[in-house]
Amino acid sequence: MTPAPTPLAPDTVLALAPDPASAQSGRKLATPGKWQNLNAPRAACGASARAAARHPT
Structure with a gap:
């Protein structure tokens, strides 16, 4: 098992x-x-990206 990296x-x-x-x-x-x-689940991220593409800031 690989140890977790130390946070910086x-x-x-x-x-x-x-x-x-x-x-x-x-x-x-x-x-x-x-x-x-x-x-977040992959589907939620995809929906967010599609919404951002329709309504750029």
Whole structure:
């Protein structure tokens, strides 16, 4: 059995960003609201993608 990877601290991840703009974009993507379909059934994700294609933001 493979051990689970150790989670990285936010400061560690931000230190890997090549520039401040990339770090800021990463902070925005790190919010849970951006990943509401994570671990959702595949059919739900497909429906969400089709709806987004019909109504782009």
